[in-house]
Amino acid sequence: MENEKAARNKKIKHAIMIIVLAILFVAFIFPFIMVIINVFKVKADITANPLALIGKHGFTLENFPNAIKKMNFWNSFGNSLFITIFSTIGTIILSSMTAYLIVRNNWKANKILFVTMIASMVIPFQVLMVPLVSLYGGIFGILNHRITLIFMHIGFSLSMATFMFHGSIHTNVPISLEEAATIDGCNKWQIFSKIVFPILKPTIATVAIIDAMAFWNDYLLPSLVLGRKELYTIPIATKVFYGTYSTDTGLIMAALLLAMLPILLLYLFLQRYIVEGITAGAVK
DSSP, X not given: OHHHHHHHHHHHHHHHHHHHHHHHHHHHHHHHHHHHXXXXXXXXXXXXXXTOSSOTTOOOOTHHHHHHHHTTHHHHHHHHHHHHHHHHHHHHHHHHHHHHHHHHOOOHHHHHHHHHHHHHTTSOHHHHHHHHHIIIXXXXXXXXXXXXXXXXXXXXXXXXXXXXXXXXHHXXXXXXXXXXXXXXXXXXXXXXXXXXXXXXXXXXXXXXXHHHHHHHHOOHHHHHHOOSGGGOOHHHHGGGGBOSSOBOHHHHHHHHHHHHHHHHHHHHHHHHHHHHHHXXXXXX
């Protein structure tokens, strides 16, 4: 009797959990569904009934070419792609090398560096925003350059990436492999590049998707650094659709969908590595 009651309670809890997860899933996916539905409508139909699958004026593809032309999409896409790729690559290379140095060398300076990097993760960007712009813009005059933004992205993302690589190297890379490579005549760089780095593939994929999404979608930092229109990234370029008295919702939906597609494809390509990479340093 007690076993039957326990089994029934377990089934009820499982059903409740499924219902709650389903509600959360719908809540999270609803904005994306709204974009898909309304991107093929004219502005009047979106305003009249945004939940309708097809508007009174029917199905239209005009939002896409109009959005591409108005926001200078291909130029903004090129800027976003350039900044995201080189920022992500720079973060992965520097953070993995830094983590390897910290893990394999028990120096006091390394411990202080690692603790400092972890502590810096709790500092919000907004605290550094005004001093950063004042320093690099007013004193050094190096704003309005994509390279400046790339270095800033790398600097702000380095601590988190180093923390992830630190756990992965400490857990998944046995010292015996490196000792065997040393006996075979490999130097430190060869050991890292040919043995350690390939083993870190799941963590590399995780850092790549997390940082690429952050860099691609970032609005605040690029808006502070990139003032010239020809340097705009996609998030900044979308502000042309927001007027003082009116907003063209259809064009915004088209621009958002175009902006989402590259990072969505990257996530689908790397998703099988995500969980493995995040949990790489969880168990010792």
